[in-house]
Amino acid sequence: MKTITKKLALAIGLAAGTLAQADEVKEVTIKQIREAAADACAGGQTYQVAYSHSVSEVAIVKQVRRFADERAAQLGCVTVLHDNTQANNLEQQINAIQGWITLGVDAIVVLPIEPTALQPLQRQAQAQGIRWLTYLGKMDGSDGFVGFDHAQSGQIVAQAAVDWAKENGVTDAKALVTTLTPLPSLAPRWTEVIRIFSENGIEVVSEQDAADQTNGLRVAETVLQQHPDLDIIIGMADDAAVGAMRAIKLADADADAMFVGGQDGSLEGLSAVNEGGAYRASAAILINELGANIVDLALNAVREKGPSFAYTPTVLASKADQPLLNFLLSNYEN
Numbered sequence: 001m002k003t004i005t006k007k008l009a010l011a012i013g014l015a016a017g018t019l020a021q022a023d024e025v026k027e028v029t030i031k032q033i034r035e036a037a038a039d040a041c042a043g044g045q046t047y048q049v050a051y052s053h054s055v056s057e058v059a060i061v062k063q064v065r066r067f068a069d070e071r072a073a074q075l076g077c078v079t080v081l082h083d084n085t086q087a088n089n090l091e092q093q094i095n096a097i098q099g100w101i102t103l104g105v106d107a108i109v110v111l112p113i114e115p116t117a118l119q120p121l122q123r124q125a126q127a128q129g130i131r132w133l134t135y136l137g138k139m140d141g142s143d144g145f146v147g148f149d150h151a152q153s154g155q156i157v158a159q160a161a162v163d164w165a166k167e168n169g170v171t172d173a174k175a176l177v178t179t180l181t182p183l184p185s186l187a188p189r190w191t192e193v194i195r196i197f198s199e200n201g202i203e204v205v206s207e208q209d210a211a212d213q214t215n216g217l218r219v220a221e222t223v224l225q226q227h228p229d230l231d232i233i234i235g236m237a238d239d240a241a242v243g244a245m246r247a248i249k250l251a252d253a254d255a256d257a258m259f260v261g262g263q264d265g266s267l268e269g270l271s272a273v274n275e276g277g278a279y280r281a282s283a284a285i286l287i288n289e290l291g292a293n294i295v296d297l298a299l300n301a302v303r304e305k306g307p308s309f310a311y312t313p314t315v316l317a318s319k320a321d322q323p324l325l326n327f328l329l330s331n332y333e334n
Contacts, residue, residue: 026149028310030289036306037296041077048105049298050081052093053135054113057086060266060287063332067291078295081105088113097121100130107131107298109146115139131301133308135294144301144308146293150185153283153314154192157261160281160316161193161232162200164259173202175232176223178210178240189236189263202232211236216243224251231258238262238269238282245272245279265317267332273317274325284317284328 040047051068053061065082072078081103083096090113100108101124108125112118112134122132122139133144165173175197179190194204205227210219216235224230224247233248235241241262248255255278262269265284272279290312301308317325 025145025309025311028307030293030313032307033293033296033300033310037075037299040299040303041075044077046077046079047107047299047302048079048081048103049295050083050097050100050105050108051135051294052083052085052096052108052110054085054088054093054111056082056084059332060264064287064291064294066334067288067331068294069291071292071295075295075299078299080295085113090114090117094118094121097125101125101128104128105130106302107133107143109133109135109144109294109298111135112137112139131298131308133298133301144297145310146290146297147311148285148290148314149188149311151188151192152311153263153285154189155196156283156314156316157234157263157281158193158196160318161234161259161261162196162202164280165200165202165231170231173231174205174227174229175202175234176206176208176220176227176230176244177204177234178216178219178236178244179207180209180211180236182209186236190234193234197232205230210240210243212239213243213246216240217246218243220244220247221251224248224253228253233258233260235260235262238264238266238272241279241282242266242268242272248278265314265328267329270317270325270329270332273319274329276319280318282317283314285314286312286328287331289313 055061068080072080085092085096093113097108108130125132131143133146134142135146177190177193180186197204206223208219210216220233233244235244241260245260258278260279261281263283265282269282273282293310293312297308297310300306317328
């Protein structure tokens with residue numbers, strides 16, 4: 001379970017700490033990022049941006065990499081280098097970064113598997129003038145940050161559930177909220193949900209760790225047995241919510257009278273929302289913007305122009321906005 005939890009955590013972007021500039025970072029807009037990087041190729045300069053994710057085999061990561069490549073091609077003077085680090089293999093990541101430093105790339109964007117182990121490489125890279133940006137995690141002295149806001153995610157999906165309950169006249173609603181307590185940096189994904197539910201009279205009857213489909217199924221099955229009148233299930237990740245949906249079907253519960261919501265905007269989560277039924281919402285990361293931000297924030301750091309620390313927006317994916325849902329699904333089309 002520990003290995004699975006770590007892999008899930010890194011795959012969905014679990015920040016290792018709190019950014020010192022958190023308030024300022026939240027104010028940075030996509031427009032500001034794009035405008036700052038727009039003229040990067042005007043002077044005939046070329047750039048190499050290296051990007052290391054800890055679980056490059058994961059589907060959503062492959063799509064983020066694709067969008068980084070597309071942004072680089074759009075600009076015309078940027079090459080994105082990718083490593084093959086898989087399953088949080090620290091040795092693979094170290095070897096890739098050492099190679100990039102030797103190559104003399106302009107910027108390295110890394111999801112640090114073990115920040116302490118990477119600190120010597122960070123110092124070596126920065127001593128050579130290479131910009132060091134972190135992706136979803138934090139390292140002291142970095143030149144930039146590419147990530148997204150877990151609090152915003154929890155708030156979006158919680159408010160969607162509250163709105164559904166009000167619109168459907170659901171009173172004394174009962175909810176299951178899944179958590180991942182070994183990773184407190186993710187806590188806003190569930191603490192914000194619990195706070196908003198409390199403020200709106202929704203009783204959270206159970207909080208249990210579940211981030212993947214297997215545990216989402218297990219937890220939801222147990223809670224449905226204890227509370228057959230359960231109204232709402234919120235997954236701290238779409239995978240947990242997808243597993244919970246299976247439990248609802250196995251229990252032959254009334255899906256029309258329930259609200260299931262997830263977070264991340266995974267392909268399975270978005271597909272479940274699109275099918276209709278109980279899975280009504282996902283707090284979806286704009287992975288196209290996330291991929292582009294890898295390139296643009298790195299360029300901004302290299303050129304010392306515009307923001308190099310920023311969150312990528314999260315949006316509500318639901319059938320109420322079919323065009324947006326279609327767009328989010330299209331992000332997974334190759």
